[in-house]
Amino acid sequence: MPHGKPVRNVRAVRTVRAVRVLPRSFYDRPTLTVVEELLGKVLVHRTPAGPAAGMIVEAEAYIGEDDPACHAAPGPTARNAPLYGPPGVAYVYLNYGIHYLVNAVTETEGRPAAVLIRALQPVEGVALMRKRRASGGGHVDEADLCRGPGNLTRALGITLAENQLDLMASRLVIEERGYTAGRVAWGPRVGIRVGAEKPWRCWIAGHPAASGPRRVVR
DNA sequence: CGTTCGATGCACT
DNA sequence: GTGCATCGAACGT
Numbered sequence: 001m002p003h004g005k006p007v008r009n010v011r012a013v014r015t016v017r018a019v020r021v022l023p024r025s026f027y028d029r030p031t032l033t034v035v036e037e038l039l040g041k042v043l044v045h046r047t048p049a050g051p052a053a054g055m056i057v058e059a060e061a062y063i064g065e066d067d068p069a070c071h072a073a074p075g076p077t078a079r080n081a082p083l084y085g086p087p088g089v090a091y092v093y094l095n096y097g098i099h100y101l102v103n104a105v106t107e108t109e110g111r112p113a114a115v116l117i118r119a120l121q122p123v124e125g126v127a128l129m130r131k132r133r134a135s136g137g138g139h140v141d142e143a144d145l146c147r148g149p150g151n152l153t154r155a156l157g158i159t160l161a162e163n164q165l166d167l168m169a170s171r172l173v174i175e176e177r178g179y180t181a182g183r184v185a186w187g188p189r190v191g192i193r194v195g196a197e198k199p200w201r202c203w204i205a206g207h208p209a210a211s212g213p214r215r216v217v218r
Numbered sequence: 219c220g221t222t223c224g225a226t227g228c229a230c231t
Numbered sequence: 232g233t234g235c236a237t238c239g240a241a242c243g244t
Contacts, residue, residue: 060236069236071229079229097227099237116236150237191236220244231233 013180020176021168027087031106031113035061036202038104038115038174040181042123045156046171052128052156054120054146055179058203058210060189062103063113069195072112082164083112090172092153092163099150102158104167104174118190118201119209120146122155123177129155143208185216 022041027034044053062070071080071093082091082105091103091114103114122129122145129145133155146152153159158172165172183205188196190211199217203210 062236071236074230077229093229093236094227096225096235096237098225101236103236118236148237189236193235220242222241222243224240225238227235229233229235 013182014178018176018178022088022174022176024086024088024168027104027106027167028108029106031061031063031115032200034104034106035059035115035200036184038117039184039202039204040179042175042177042179043102043117043120043152043156044124044173044175045158045162047157049157050125050128052122052125052132053175054122054124054152054156055177056117056119056174057121057207058117058119058201060116060118060202061106061113061200062116063107063200065112067195067198069189069192069198070112070114076112080112083114085109085164088167090162090165090167090170092158092160094160095150100153100159101149102153102162116149117152118149119203119207119211120152120155121207121209122146128157132157147209148211187217 038056038059042053042055065072072083086109087106089105095101103116105114107113133140146155162172167174181204184202185205186199186202189201
């Protein structure tokens, strides 16, 4: 059984033992508040193969029809319907024909906005993640298992079947497990061609699983 | 460290 | 028909 290097330089510290699923009121707030507070929370996907979970270390905000990079920019369509629905619901879509990307819908119903989960620190189901990430026998270090939005959905087994699942009560949930994010860095969102000037990405400063350019705006 | 490029499916114009 | 909220490999500095 192969083993990667353990995740080092982890800034998040676990301070509380209680586990609770985040309530809908957590998501029913301004998206820039939600995106920062999601750092340190734990995304969990429970499947017949077993649970897999990771602490959120990087995320991005996509806010409203006026945000040209938000999928709601063209107005309501079949694909972006979850963005217009209630907060606390998963929005999953296929990107570049290859990768599934997972968001948490935010803000009051009717206001289309979401947080894209971009990177996790694995905390549960590492062997299962390795199995899902394995292709061609290549080894993946633990800190890289869920580094990047396409990588983390693959490691957790998230596909279109998880689109629109309720993050309060389904096999896909986000939990508070007592981790504290520590210092938070802000910078531009990754991989978009419009709306790139908005510094709406945040991550746990210095965390090895955070992806993308580390240029800090704030 | 950086840039470039192909793979691949589908929503939208 | 066009253009992606990506990834990993290849190659340059």
